[in-house]
Amino acid sequence: MELRIKDVKIEAGRPIAFINKRNAQKLGLRIGERVQIFQNGQRTVATADISNQINEKEIALSKEILDYVKINFNKPAKILLAMEPQSTRYITKKLQGKTLSKDEIFSIIKDIVNNSLTEAEIAYFVSAVYEHGMSFKETLDLTEAIYKTGVQLSWHDKKVADKHSIGGIAGNRTTPIVVSICSSAGIVMPKTSSRAITSASGTADVIEVLSKVDFPANKLKEIVRKTNACLAWGGSLGLAPADDKLIRVERLLNLDPEAQLLASIMSKKLAAGSKYVLIDIPYGPQAKVSKAEAQKLKQKFLKIAKHFKLRMKVLITLGDQPIGNGIGPVLEMIDVLKVLKQENQPMDLESKSIHLAAEILEMIGKAKKGKGEFIARSILETGAALEKFNEIINAQGRKNEDFHLGKYRHEIKSSKEGKIAVLDNRAINTLARILGCPEDKRAGIYIHKHKPEPVRKDEILFTLYAESKDKLKEALLFLNTSRIISII
Amino acid sequence: MELRIKDVKIEAGRPIAFINKRNAQKLGLRIGERVQIFQNGQRTVATADISNQINEKEIALSKEILDYVKINFNKPAKILLAMEPQSTRYITKKLQGKTLSKDEIFSIIKDIVNNSLTEAEIAYFVSAVYEHGMSFKETLDLTEAIYKTGVQLSWHDKKVADKHSIGGIAGNRTTPIVVSICSSAGIVMPKTSSRAITSASGTADVIEVLSKVDFPANKLKEIVRKTNACLAWGGSLGLAPADDKLIRVERLLNLDPEAQLLASIMSKKLAAGSKYVLIDIPYGPQAKVSKAEAQKLKQKFLKIAKHFKLRMKVLITLGDQPIGNGIGPVLEMIDVLKVLKQENQPMDLESKSIHLAAEILEMIGKAKKGKGEFIARSILETGAALEKFNEIINAQGRKNEDFHLGKYRHEIKSSKEGKIAVLDNRAINTLARILGCPEDKRAGIYIHKHKPEPVRKDEILFTLYAESKDKLKEALLFLNTSRIISII
Numbered sequence: 001m002e003l004r005i006k007d008v009k010i011e012a013g014r015p016i017a018f019i020n021k022r023n024a025q026k027l028g029l030r031i032g033e034r035v036q037i038f039q040n041g042q043r044t045v046a047t048a049d050i051s052n053q054i055n056e057k058e059i060a061l062s063k064e065i066l067d068y069v070k071i072n073f074n075k076p077a078k079i080l081l082a083m084e085p086q087s088t089r090y091i092t093k094k095l096q097g098k099t100l101s102k103d104e105i106f107s108i109i110k111d112i113v114n115n116s117l118t119e120a121e122i123a124y125f126v127s128a129v130y131e132h133g134m135s136f137k138e139t140l141d142l143t144e145a146i147y148k149t150g151v152q153l154s155w156h157d158k159k160v161a162d163k164h165s166i167g168g169i170a171g172n173r174t175t176p177i178v179v180s181i182c183s184s185a186g187i188v189m190p191k192t193s194s195r196a197i198t199s200a201s202g203t204a205d206v207i208e209v210l211s212k213v214d215f216p217a218n219k220l221k222e223i224v225r226k227t228n229a230c231l232a233w234g235g236s237l238g239l240a241p242a243d244d245k246l247i248r249v250e251r252l253l254n255l256d257p258e259a260q261l262l263a264s265i266m267s268k269k270l271a272a273g274s275k276y277v278l279i280d281i282p283y284g285p286q287a288k289v290s291k292a293e294a295q296k297l298k299q300k301f302l303k304i305a306k307h308f309k310l311r312m313k314v315l316i317t318l319g320d321q322p323i324g325n326g327i328g329p330v331l332e333m334i335d336v337l338k339v340l341k342q343e344n345q346p347m348d349l350e351s352k353s354i355h356l357a358a359e360i361l362e363m364i365g366k367a368k369k370g371k372g373e374f375i376a377r378s379i380l381e382t383g384a385a386l387e388k389f390n391e392i393i394n395a396q397g398r399k400n401e402d403f404h405l406g407k408y409r410h411e412i413k414s415s416k417e418g419k420i421a422v423l424d425n426r427a428i429n430t431l432a433r434i435l436g437c438p439e440d441k442r443a444g445i446y447i448h449k450h451k452p453e454p455v456r457k458d459e460i461l462f463t464l465y466a467e468s469k470d471k472l473k474e475a476l477l478f479l480n481t482s483r484i485i486s487i488i
Numbered sequence: 489m490e491l492r493i494k495d496v497k498i499e500a501g502r503p504i505a506f507i508n509k510r511n512a513q514k515l516g517l518r519i520g521e522r523v524q525i526f527q528n529g530q531r532t533v534a535t536a537d538i539s540n541q542i543n544e545k546e547i548a549l550s551k552e553i554l555d556y557v558k559i560n561f562n563k564p565a566k567i568l569l570a571m572e573p574q575s576t577r578y579i580t581k582k583l584q585g586k587t588l589s590k591d592e593i594f595s596i597i598k599d600i601v602n603n604s605l606t607e608a609e610i611a612y613f614v615s616a617v618y619e620h621g622m623s624f625k626e627t628l629d630l631t632e633a634i635y636k637t638g639v640q641l642s643w644h645d646k647k648v649a650d651k652h653s654i655g656g657i658a659g660n661r662t663t664p665i666v667v668s669i670c671s672s673a674g675i676v677m678p679k680t681s682s683r684a685i686t687s688a689s690g691t692a693d694v695i696e697v698l699s700k701v702d703f704p705a706n707k708l709k710e711i712v713r714k715t716n717a718c719l720a721w722g723g724s725l726g727l728a729p730a731d732d733k734l735i736r737v738e739r740l741l742n743l744d745p746e747a748q749l750l751a752s753i754m755s756k757k758l759a760a761g762s763k764y765v766l767i768d769i770p771y772g773p774q775a776k777v778s779k780a781e782a783q784k785l786k787q788k789f790l791k792i793a794k795h796f797k798l799r800m801k802v803l804i805t806l807g808d809q810p811i812g813n814g815i816g817p818v819l820e821m822i823d824v825l826k827v828l829k830q831e832n833q834p835m836d837l838e839s840k841s842i843h844l845a846a847e848i849l850e851m852i853g854k855a856k857k858g859k860g861e862f863i864a865r866s867i868l869e870t871g872a873a874l875e876k877f878n879e880i881i882n883a884q885g886r887k888n889e890d891f892h893l894g895k896y897r898h899e900i901k902s903s904k905e906g907k908i909a910v911l912d913n914r915a916i917n918t919l920a921r922i923l924g925c926p927e928d929k930r931a932g933i934y935i936h937k938h939k940p941e942p943v944r945k946d947e948i949l950f951t952l953y954a955e956s957k958d959k960l961k962e963a964l965l966f967l968n969t970s971r972i973i974s975i976i
Contacts, residue, residue: 008539010537011538011539012519012537012538013520013537016537021499031499031501032736049498049499049501049504050498050500051496051499053497088741091741092742095615095741119608120607120611120737121741122608123607124611124743126612127611127619128615130583131615248520252606252608252609253576254580255612439513
């Protein structure tokens with residue numbers, strides 16, 4: 001059947017085609033089934049919603065398809081019923097605990113990319129990997145499948161570096177500082193970051209306070225050519241698109257099977273064309289992993305990196321409390337600027353950033369062994385890092401600065417004298433999300449006291465910021481039942 | 489936020505709310521997240537699609553919600569962001585292999601019914617049960633949760649009977665015959681059946697050839713009052729609504745975890761108000777279970793029935809080939825009518841139907857032990873069963889009969905002389921679906937030879953029927969690579 005494509009400006013979070021009931025009957029299409037859409041030699045698959053708002057000569061597609069596929073709205077497209085994809089059999093095979101071949105893994109990942117698998121089918125795949133794990137060979141194949149089914153960037157310069165934290169620590173906004181220091185030293189750092197998945201904010205959400213973060217690949221290359229670096233959002237570049245969809249399904253239950261965590265990070269680094277990669281694995285009681293797990297994960301990272309001929313260093317860092325004082329996009333940007341300007345900066349954020357930058361400088365030969373920290377600190381103290389950061393922000397299109405914080409505020413004071421013993425990362429993240437992060441950029445938490453600082457009775461422990469009264473109220477309700485700070 | 493509800497006549501196969509982008513921002517709603525809709529003391533949850541086709545004063549709901557919830561289109565509804573449901577934690581707990589409490593199981597099932605869980609989250613639950621199984625206690629709780637979260641029918645007469653086959657055998661359309669025989673003998677049989685899930689047709693698809701099958705509960709009761717029985721589709725009655733959603737997600741991978749199979753069948757029988765239940769478990773190489781598995785399943789059925797005070801008999805029957813000659817809605821209805829009219833009937837279908845009816849007659853005391861088959865056969869041979877069947881069809885609203893078969897036909901002949909050794913149920917089902925079943929009611933397969941009949945070279949083995957040339961072509965392609973019949 002041939003139908004003209006229509007844009008009805010619907011965002012569904014997943015690829016949807018809207019089709020007239022009579023056309024659905026002609027195709028033998030039932031609700032929840034998928035159609036194939038052929039145009040200009042391209043094939044796209046979408047789940048079909050049936051609607052008589054759409055006339056019989058048209059098919060409407062949701063934004064998720066129109067954003068990624070070049071459509072000719074004047075030429076009809078060929079529409080066919082999509083058969084159940086072969087890859088569902090491989091998902092069942094994995095659910096049964098069997099090992100998948102490289103072809104089978106590629107088949108699953110390709111079908112995730114071209115929308116042939118629904119979110120429920122992807123959930124079956126995620127739980128199969130969660131339940132049965134993956135062999136080292138399967139993990140390699142998964143990594144390769146994820147990066148080869150997306151856009152791959154390449155760079156003239158061989159010394160392209162990247163850093164990555166497996167996450168889980170509130171604040172911890174080292175990336176803008178590390179990138180500014182390293183690119184100021186001449187290292188190419190085309191850094192792409194995610195938006196918040198389950199945390200209060202991602203690096204992309206924080207940078208967006210000051211500039212655009214959303215660029216097509218050619219514009220991104222231009223920014224890197226001009227400044228040696230970028231601080232962009234990875235989402236719209238099409239690097240490792242399967243991973244984005246896997247993450248969306250994983251986060252429903254906050255599942256993060258190890259093989260997928262490894263493949264997710266490694267595939268993005270490979271797709272971004274990095275040659276030198278620094279991985280930060282924070283450990284601790286409310287971090288993603290314990291110290292022992294971190295050690296094991298480190299070995300796996302190194303083994304995969306070796307296979308793909310990446311130079312890699314893995315740091316295992318203590319992640320037993322938030323790093324920096326601000327939690328939330330604007331609050332974290334304020335912390336980053338304080339470090340870059342060397343004015344009243346949070347020392348934990350500064351020293352971790354210097355430590356990470358030093359490792360990259362040494363790995364790439366911009367500093368002799370043992371001299372990395374000294375050089376990183378000089379770059380920061382002389383203002384060279386700040387200058388580089390401003391260059392990047394300008395190249396990305398600087399916005400009018402606005403560091404106003406949420407107008408609904410509340411101070412939490414200490415009920416007793418003592419010493420901070422616990423600052424719960426997870427509870428702080430949840431609290432920040434209830435306050436409106438990351439959508440409400442001015443919402444969040446300012447932490448006045450870290451571990452193991454002493455506090456007096458009635459001293460302020462943290463300040464809450466929200467953009468609406470309701471969200472502040474919700475946050476206070478949450479605080480009634482959850483303890484985010486312990487004083488002994 | 490208060491918005492007026494709008495019907496945009498969209499069927500999405502899942503509950504969707506369409507909301508304006510600005511309203512989404514005000515709510516802090518992100519794509520893929522859910523909203524709560526409050527009106528008249530009712531609370532409904534729906535995943536939100538964002539669309540500027542919807543104005544800022546309105547929210548549009550898909551058919552899946554509008555069909556089940558009473559909406560006042562003139563009064564605004566209160567719209568709130570839905571938080572992540574608590575039940576996702578219990579799903580994670582089950583994925584980790586832990587046992588769920590009754591409250592936790594009820595929480596999951598309630599959230600499935602009120603749409604708080606997405607299909608991907610339901611898929612996580614299905615795979616958790618698939619991977620870890622359920623204890624007997626959990627299976628009881630699951631059964632109870634599924635039937636108590638839906639409509640429950642009740643009947644004045646205590647002798648309400650039902651039959652159920654766990655399925656997996658092509659053809660096997662005994663239900664209309666058994667119901668006609670038993671209700672003719674005075675037993676109340678308010679039979680509700682499903683449409684095809686993974687098979688070529690369900691009982692509801694077959695009955696629909698002759699009459700309506702889709703009734704609200706009060707109309708169904710009226711039909712049963714008039715005729716002692718019905719042959720209805722269970723879907724729109726709202727019996728065990730969680731089960732319908734579970735099945736939709738299970739069938740994506742054709743998963744059928746045992747605990748869910750048990751709970752699915754038992755909850756529907758309990759919801760339908762049955763007191764006497766006959767279960768048919770066909771076993772065989774291409775059936776759902778082997779003979780040993782059938783024995784184990786039987787014990788579990790009996791144990792659950794005892795708990796819920798149901799009188800139950802479980803038959804284990806040989807299911808190593810299709811039963812009856814026709815596969816597909818019209819072809820199966822022709823077989824049923826041949827048995828009822830006692831004209832040129834397929835003997836396998838007749839004798840299985842008599843066997844099942846006899847068990848019900850004996851169980852309920854309408855026939856003495858050992859006399860059931862004799863009585864069932866008399867009811868069939870005297871035409872009383874045919875008369876009762878016509879009564880039921882008339883009460884359900886008889887359509888104009890039309891037994892034309894698909895106009896694209898193809899005969900498959902034997903390439904050699906020998907004896908039929910294998911007739912593959914699964915491959916026959918797949919072939920019938922490729923031919924267009926169950927949507928194309930006239931499509932299907934007529935089987936001329938069963939096991940262990942002898943065949944001559946060039947004798948017709950089966951005839952294919954399709955409504956379109958393309959589907960017939962696809963079926964022939966399938967036959968090139970799949971063997972559905974073996975001759976030795």
